[in-house]
Amino acid sequence: MGWLNSLTKLKGSLFGGKKIEVDVSKQEKLDRKYGLVSGGSVRDDGQVKLGWAITKGRRYYNEDNVFCEFRPLPDGEKEGSTSQVACLAIFDGHGGPNASSFVKDNLFGTLLNHANFRTHPFKAMRDAYEETDQAYLKKDAIDHNDDGCTATTAILVGRRLVTGHVGDSRAVIGEGGTATPLTNDHKPNRPDERSRIEKVGGTVVHAGTWRVGGVLAVSRSFGNRQLKQWVVSQPEIREDLMHSTTSCVILASDGIWDVVDNQEAINIVTQYEDSESAAKALATHAYEQGSYDNISCVVCLFEFDEKEDVHTLLPIPANGVAPEKKPVAVLDAALSKVSERGAEEEGEEEEEVATV
Numbered sequence: 001m002g003w004l005n006s007l008t009k010l011k012g013s014l015f016g017g018k019k020i021e022v023d024v025s026k027q028e029k030l031d032r033k034y035g036l037v038s039g040g041s042v043r044d045d046g047q048v049k050l051g052w053a054i055t056k057g058r059r060y061y062n063e064d065n066v067f068c069e070f071r072p073l074p075d076g077e078k079e080g081s082t083s084q085v086a087c088l089a090i091f092d093g094h095g096g097p098n099a100s101s102f103v104k105d106n107l108f109g110t111l112l113n114h115a116n117f118r119t120h121p122f123k124a125m126r127d128a129y130e131e132t133d134q135a136y137l138k139k140d141a142i143d144h145n146d147d148g149c150t151a152t153t154a155i156l157v158g159r160r161l162v163t164g165h166v167g168d169s170r171a172v173i174g175e176g177g178t179a180t181p182l183t184n185d186h187k188p189n190r191p192d193e194r195s196r197i198e199k200v201g202g203t204v205v206h207a208g209t210w211r212v213g214g215v216l217a218v219s220r221s222f223g224n225r226q227l228k229q230w231v232v233s234q235p236e237i238r239e240d241l242m243h244s245t246t247s248c249v250i251l252a253s254d255g256i257w258d259v260v261d262n263q264e265a266i267n268i269v270t271q272y273e274d275s276e277s278a279a280k281a282l283a284t285h286a287y288e289q290g291s292y293d294n295i296s297c298v299v300c301l302f303e304f305d306e307k308e309d310v311h312t313l314l315p316i317p318a319n320g321v322a323p324e325k326k327p328v329a330v331l332d333a334a335l336s337k338v339s340e341r342g343a344e345e346e347g348e349e350e351e352e353v354a355t356v
Contacts, residue, residue: 035062036283040276043070045081047303048156050088051275053283054296057255063093063149064253064296065104071112079158080308085112086156088298090169092253094216095147099136099223103149107132111155121155122237125164133222133233140225148216148223148231152183152251159242159304161249164235166220168254172262173240174247174270179262182238182249186220188212193219202230244306248278248299255293256286275301 040051050070056062067089073079087108093100110131111117114124129151140146150167161182163171168185186193189210197204197212197219205214212219212230224231247270256265260282268285272278279299286295 036280038276038280038283039068040274040279041068041070043082043086044084047081047305048086049275049301049303050086051277051279051299051301052297053276053279055283055287055294057287057295058292059294061097062294063097063100064255064294065091065093065097065100065149066296066298067091067104067108067153068298069108071108073157074112074117077118079160082158086154086300087112088156088249088251088300089151089153090251090253090296090298091149091151091222092167092169092255092294092296093147093149094218094221095224096145097147098140098143098145099147099221100149102136102139103132103151103222106135107151107153111153121162122239125153125155125162125235125237129164129166129222129233129235136223137225137228140223146223146225148221150186150218150221150253151235153235154182154249154251154300156242156300159310161240161242162237163240164237166222166233166235167218168257169252170254170257170262171249171251172265173249174266175243176245177247177266177270179266181262182240184236186218186236188217188219190219197230200229202227241310242302242304243309244304246302246304248301250282250297250299252282252297253294255291255295256282256297258293259289259291260286269299269301272301275299 036053036055038053042049050068052066052068054064054066067087069087070084071087073083073085091100091103107128111124111128114127117124150169152165152169152171154161154163154171163182165183166186168187170185171182173180173182187210188194188204194204203213205211207214209217211217212227216224216227216231220232222233250265250269265282268282269278272281278301279297282297283295
């Protein structure tokens with residue numbers, strides 16, 4: 001849908017947020033001069049809308065990449081009313097675009113083809129991050145490069161959202177109009193991150209901002225071969241259940257989060273009925289707020305039926321035996337499988353309550 005037509009979809013915030021008016025001429029100028037590119041799609045059951053937008057902004061080059069697609073579930077499976085999995089990601093490159101491009105091209109294929117994608121999605125995501133990072137490090141060494149990228153990824157199966165991240169490209173959820181971060185930025189001065197780095201002989205130095213070894217401003221990433229001992233690619237992972245009161249999920253690079261706070265971002269995107277317009281509005285607002293970085297975002301809008309809400313994840317007993325299936329409306333087969341909690345810093349694994 002064209003931008004002029006999409007303006008007809010602008011609506012007041014569902015939850016009383018401030019209405020953000022978009023100047024069409026400024027939007028067209030941004031599209032043309034700074035190469036704002038966008039897209040969108042709708043899940044096969046109509047309950048989930050994906051949109052994305054990306055621009056180099058005021059930079060002369062773009063190191064960001066986005067991934068925003070629906071893919072078929074493995075083996076033709078269905079989850080409730082859908083046979084598709086939503087795959088969302090922001091990759092914010094540093095030192096060049098090579099890492100972000102490579103990870104974009106390889107991470108989700110590795111994840112979706114993992115033998116444990118449906119039964120142990122946390123393990124599948126950890127393994128996919130590690131395998132993709134190792135593949136890039138080998139390529140990086142051959143090419144004599146040393147760049148890297150953050151990654152914030154999410155997979156949505158039915159109403160189950162599994163989010164993983166390394167770096168500071170944040171994910172935020174809108175629940176009942178309130179913004180809640182799904183990720184905790186991996187900054188070198190984050191107490192647990194600083195402790196982890198220093199335990200293995202690294203240093204955290206303030207050089208304009210806090211940096212690993214005085215060089216890198218994030219404490220986890222893909223690539224960064226010279227700093228790999230300290231800058232790991234192990235993701236922090238969580239699982240959330242979407243409800244009829246869940247309005248949206250946003251993934252964005254720090255080109256947005258440096259100038260737009262979490263609640264403001266939720267207020268902006270919930271004014272739109274189509275996700276591509278929402279993503280373009282958020283990117284435009286960040287630019288107009290003075291962002292000097294590359295700008296990229298993915299917006300996921302939900303229209304779930306209250307009658308099909310399931311408010312708890314089905315627990316898995318300590319013996320690992322899946323409990324008897326319950327006749328709930330949406331989540332059926334997935335509620336009877338086993339998942340894993342993300343590994344702790346030392347690599348320990350715990351059982352999660354459910355799978356995707």
